[in-house]
Amino acid sequence: MASPKVLPPSTIQKLATFKDKPSGSPPPPSFAATRGSSPLDSFVADPVFSAFLSPDFDSSRFCSQALTSNSAAARAEHLQDGIRQLEQQLRSEVLSRHDDLLSQLSSLRDAESALSTVRSGVSSLQSSLRRVRLEISDPRRQLQSHTLQLSNLHHTANLLQSTFKLLRQSRRLRDLMATGLEHPERLDLAKAAEMHREIELIHEECGLKGISAVDEEMKWLSEIGIKLRSEAMRAVERGMEESNPNDIWCGLQVFYNLGELRSTVDALVNKYKGLGIKSVSTALDMKAISASTAGGSGPGGVQRSGTPQIGSGKRAGEALWERMGKSMEELHKVVTAVWQLQTVLSRKRVPFTHVSFLHEVWEEGSPLLTDRVWEAVMKSFARQMESAFTASSFVKEVLTNGYPKLFSMVENLLERILRDTNVKGVLPALSPEGREQMVNAIGAFQMAFLGSCLRRLSAYVNNIFPMNSRGTIPSKDQISRIVSLIQEEIEAVRFHGPLMLLVLHEVNKVLLLLAERVEYQISAGAEARQVTGPATAAQLKNFALCHHLQEVHAGVSAATADLPAAAADVLSPSLGTIYGVAGESVAPLFQAMLDRLESSILKIHDQDFAGGTAAEDGPSSYIEELQRSAAHLRAEFLSRLRGDSLCAALVRRMAVRVLVFFVRHAALVRPLSEAGKLRLARDMAELELAVGQNLLPVEQLGAPYRALRALRRLIFLDTALLAGSPLLQELPASAVLHHLYSRGPRGLQSPAERSDLTPLQYSLWMDSHGEEQIWKGVKATVDGYLAGAGEDPVCALMLRVGAEMAAHDGARPRSNLGR
Template identity: 75%
Template structure:
C-alpha cells in the first residue's frame, strides 16, 4: 500500500510562523494585499494546533520517521493517512485563497523588477564608456611618468655620489690630521695626545659606518691604517689604565679611560678589566689551596713524599707542606688586596670624572644607576662641587634595577670562589682541614688583616669604600666551618683534660696541684692564641666558660658532706682535708683566671663571669659547712657571756685579772681552728682568696655578735664593766692572732674599740660622745637598759625570750624594726610612771627617745634618696 503523502514539516512551520507573527503597523487601506489579510487570519492552523495529529507537525523538532513509526504501530495507519490527506486539501485550499487575495500586490512587484532591469542596462553602457576613456588617458600619461622616474633616479644618484665625495673628502682630511698627530707622537712619544687621537679615530669610524663608505679604494686603504692605529691606541690606553690601577695613580687611569670613552668603548673596556681582575683573584684563591702544587713545590714532584688522593702529604713532608700552604695563603691575601684596591681605584676615577656638558659621571656610563639613597651617595660624594643642572641631565633608565658597584661585583666573585674553595678543602682534604683548623687564629688574622688593609687603603673622604660591612661579613662567614672546628677542638682538648683528672668511674679522685697548674696553663695558652682577635677571643672564652663550668661540676661532685666534714672539735678529718684541697684548687683557678681576665676587655670578663661565679660558689660550698660549724661554736661560746655575773660589786671582783670562762673557751677554740683548719686553707702570703674572705666574714661576725650580746648584759656594775673590758681585750687578741687581723675588719673593729670606753661614760656624756658614731643605734639602746631602772624592761625581758632567740630575731630585722620593739618598752615604762603619779622619767628614758628619734629621721632620709 502506498504511503500517504505527507506535507514537509518546513511548510507547516512557515505557515505557523506566518500565523503567529504579531501584526505590525496597519497597512495602507488602498492595498488589496493588506485588505485581504483580515480574512486570512482565520486559517486552519488554529485547528491544526489543537489537533493531536497535526500539532506534531508544528513542533520545531518534528521527526517524520518517528511519526510514521508511531502511525504504523497504532493499528490505524489507514485512518491516519486519510486524515492527513484531508489536512493537505485544506492547506492547498488556503494557499489558493492567499494567492488570489494578494494578486494585485504580486503583479505590482513584477512591474518593479522590469524597471530595475532596464536601469541596470543603462548603467552597464555608462561603465563601458568610462573604461574606454581611462584606457586612452593611461596611454597618454605613461610615457611622461617613465621619463620623470628616470630623471629622479639620475638626480638621486648624483646627490648620493656628491655626498660620498663630500664624506670621503672629510674622512681623508680627518685621516690626514690623525696621521700627522700620530707621526708627531712617533717622533716624540711624550707629545702624543692619546685622547685627541682616539676622538679623531672615533669620528673617522662614525663617518665610515654612518655614510656607508665601504668599497671606495681610497677609503679602504685609510680604514686599514685606521684599524692598526686603533689597536695601538687601545694598547697604550690599557697600559696606562693598568699601570694607574697597580700604582694607585688616578691620572694614568683617567687618561686611559678618556681614550676608551672617546673610542666609544668605555663600558666594554671596564667590563673586560673587571673580568680580568676577577679572574686573577679567583685564580689566586684556587692556587692557594692546590695541594698538588704545594706538594710539587715541597718535594719536587709526585714521588715519595708527594700528595695522596685525599690531599694528605706523604710521611716526611707534612711540615713543609703546611708551611707552603700558609705561604700560599699569605700570597693569596696579598693578591686579593691588590685586586680589590686596583678595582677601587678604577671605580673612584670613574665616579669622580664627568662627561663634559652633560656632567654625567663616567661611572654612570658603565653602571646602570638606580637613583635611590645609595646611588646618590656615589654621585654626590666627590670633592668637586656638582653643577646645578647635573642631576637633570643624567639619563635614568626607567627599568634599571641597579647594577652592583664594580668593587661589589669583584668582591662577590672573590668571596664566592673563596667560600667554594674553603668548603672543598674542608671536606676533601684532611690535611688542609687539619692545618687550617689548628691554625685558625692565623687564618682569621690573615682574613682580618686583609679586610682591615682594604678598609684603610680605601678610606678616602667623599668616596665610597671598597667594602661594605656586609661584604666583610661574607668573607668571615666563608671560614666559619674552620672556626666551628677550631672551637670544637679547643673545647675537646680542655674537656678531655678535665675528664682525665676527674674520671667518671671514681668519685674519690682528687687532682694534684700540678694537674691544676697544667690546666690553667692550657687555658691561658688558648686565650693567648686569640688575644689579638676580639670576636674570636670571645668565642674561645665561651668554650673556656663551658670547660670551667664542667670543672666546677666535677669538683662539686667530689666534695665530701656529712658530720665528718663539719666536725670542729678534733683534728681535720680526711674528708675535710679533701675538701681543703678541692677548695684550694678552685681558689687557684679563680685567682689565675680573674687575673687573666683583668687584662682583657670588659666583654671578656662578662663571658667568663658565669663560670668564675660558679667556681667561687663551689669553692665556698666545699668549706661553708666547716666555717658555719666554727662560727656556731664561737657564737655558742659568746652566748655563755650571759651566764657570767657582771653585776657583782666588790674590790675582789674588780682586781680579778683572769679572763672569763666563756672567753677562755673562745680563745682555745680559735687556737684550735687556726692550727687544724685555717692554717691549711689560708696561704701564708695573706693574699685575698676565697677562704680569706670567709675567715674575714667569720671574724667580723664574731665581733658583731659579741658587741650585740655585751650590750644586752644587765645589770652591769663597775666591776662588771672592768671584766667586760678585759674580755673585749682578750677577744680582740684571740680574733687578731688566730682568725684575721682585727685592724683590717673595718666597722666591726671600730665598733668593738668604741664600745669599750662607752660602757665607762656617764649617761649624761653619751649623747654628745663621738664614740656613738662607730656603734649601731640598736647597740647603744640595748646598752642603755643596763643603766635604766628595773621597771624599764628590755625587749628581751618584755617578750620573755632567751638571748639566742632574741639574737636570731635581730639577725632578721633592720634598725628601724628594732627601734619599734624598744619603743614599745619605753611606752610601757612611761605608762607605769604615769600610773604611779610620778612626774619625772629616768634620764635614760629621755636619752633613748632622743636616739630613737634621730634613728627614725635618718631612716626616713635614706628612704627618700
C-alpha cells in the same frame, strides 16, 4: 521627498476579495469599541488578549493554562472572534487608503525608468576613464625613471662627499700618527682615538664599504685601532698596578673616545676577577704543593686525600703557608687595582653633560666594580676553603692547628685594603658585608680550631677529675698545668681581638666544667662541718679543692688582666662560678666555726653580772671557752687556709661577726652592777685579744672594733651624760637602747622579755630586721611601762636617744653588720 510606497497589484486583488460578514453577525461584546478606536486598545484591556501583547509571551504556557482551565472550547471561540475582528479592521484600512496605494505603485514604475537612464550614463563615464588612463601612463613612467636617476645622483654625491670627508680625516690621523713616530712623547692618544672613532662612524653610517680607496684606508685604520687599544690598555694596567690615576685616566679616555669604555671596563673587571680566583685556587693546590716539596723525584708527591708523602709534611705545610701569603698579596693587588679604576671613573666626568664616567659603565642599583670582583673572589675562596676542609685532611690539619695564623692573614688583608682605600669622598673597596664574607669563608676552620681548643682543655679536666670518681684529688702540678694550658690558648690569640673573644668563650666553658667537677668532689655532711676535733680527711680534701680553684682563678685572672674589658666580660661568669664553688667548699666549715664562737658568746647570759663584788682576775668562763675554741680553730683549720684571698675574706667576715655579736649580747646583759661592769670590760679586753691572736688583728676590723671599744667605755658613763656623748655615734642604736634597759627600773621589760623570747631567738629576729623595727619594739615596751608607772628619767632618755638615733639611722652601723 520620498515617494509613497505602492503595494503590488496582487495584494490589492487579495484585499478586494474579502467579503463583509452579514449584518446579522455582530462582533463579540468583549471587543465592542467606540468609533475611531483601535482594536488594540480593547485587546489591552482584555484579560486573554493582553497576554499576546507582552514581550515575554510564551505560547506553550498559554495553551497549557487554557487546557487546564476547563474552558478550552470557549477560549478558542474567543480567539477566533478576535482574529475576525483584526481581519475586518485590516480590510477597512486597505479600502480607505486605496488611492494612496495606487499612486505609490506608479512612482515605482517611474523610478525603474530613471534607473535605466543612469546605467547608460555610468557606462559612458567608464569609457572616458579608460581613455584618460591610456593617455597619462607614459608620462608617469618617464617621471619614475627621472626620479630614480635623481636619487642615484644624490646618493652618489653623498658617497663622494662622505668619502672625501673620510679620506681627509684619515689624512689628518696619518699626520698625527707620523708625528707620534718622530716624537712619541707628543703623541695624543685620546685625540687619535677620537679621530679613529669619527672615521669609523663615517664608514658605518654612510655605507662606504666596497669603495676601493675607502677599503684601503680602513685596513690601515684597523691596524691603528689595534695599536691605540694596546697603548691605552698598557697605560690603564700600569696605572692600576702603580696606583697612578693619571695613567688610568689617559687610557680610559682613549677607550671612551673609541666608544668602547663599557666593554673595556668589563674586560678589566673580568681579568682581575680571574686573577683573584686563580690565586686562591693555586694557594690550595695540594698536588702542586706536594710536587714542589718532593725534591723532583719519585712517582708523585701527594697521596690520597691531599696528604703529602711521608717525610715531606713539614715542607708541604710551609709551602702551603707561603702560597697562602702570596694569595693574600695577590688579592690585595686585585682589589686595590679595581678600586683605583672605580675611583678614577667616579671622579672624571663627560664634557658638556658632566655625567660621571662611572655611570657610563655602571647602572644604578647594580653592584659596584669592587663589589663584583670581591663577590666572585669570595665565592671561589669559600668554595676552595670548603673543598680543602672536606677533601684534604692535610690542609684541614695545617689550617686548623694554625688557624690564628690564617686568621691573622685574613685580618691583615682586610685591614690593608681598608687602609689603602680609605680616601675622603670615595667609597672604600670593602663594605662591612664584604669583610664578613671572607671571615665566614674560613668559618669551618674556625669552628674546628675552637673545637680542638675545647677538646684539649676539656680532656685534661676530665683526666684529672674523672666523671664518676670522688676519691682522687689532683696535685698542685696538675692544677698548675691546666692554668698553663689556658694561658697558652689565650696567648696564641692575644693579638687577634675577635678570635680571642671566641677562644675565651671556649675557656669559659672549660672553667664551668672544672667548677662542676670540683663541686661534685666537695665533701658535705657532718664530717665536713665538725669543728671540735682535728681536721678530718673530708675537710682536708675540701681545703685542697678550695686552694686549687683559687689558684685557677688567680692564674686565669692574671692572664686576662691586661686584656680589653670585653674579654673580662666573657670570663666573668665562669670566674665567678669558680670563686663561688671555692667558697662553697669551705663555707659550711666557716659557718660551723662561727656558730661555735656564737654559742660561746651566748653563754654571757648565763653569767652573773649583778653581783656586788668583782670576780676573780681571770676572764669569765664563756670568754675562756671562746678563747679555747678560737685557738683550736686557728690551729686545726685556719692555719691550713692562710694565703687564700677567699679564706682571708671569710676569716675577716667571721671576726667582724664575732665582734658585732658580742656587742649585741653584751648590751642585752641585765642587771649590770658596778662589779659586773668591770667584769664585762675585762671580758671585752680578753675578746679583743682572742680575736686578734686567732682570727684577725682587731684594728683592721673598722666599725665593729670601734663599737666594741665604745661600749666598753659607755657602760661606765653616768646616765646623765649619755645623751650628749660622742660614743653613741660609734654604736648601733639597738646596742645603746638595749644597754639602757640595764640602767632602767626593773619593771621595764625588754622586747625579748615582753615577747617571751630567748636571747638566741631574739638575736635571730634582730638579724632579719633593721634598726627601725628594733626601735619600734623598744618604744613599745617603754610606752607600755610609762603608761602604767608614770615618768622615769631612763625611759625618757631612751625615747629621746632612740628618736635622735632613728633620725640619723642612715649614718649608723646596722645591727646585723657582718651577718
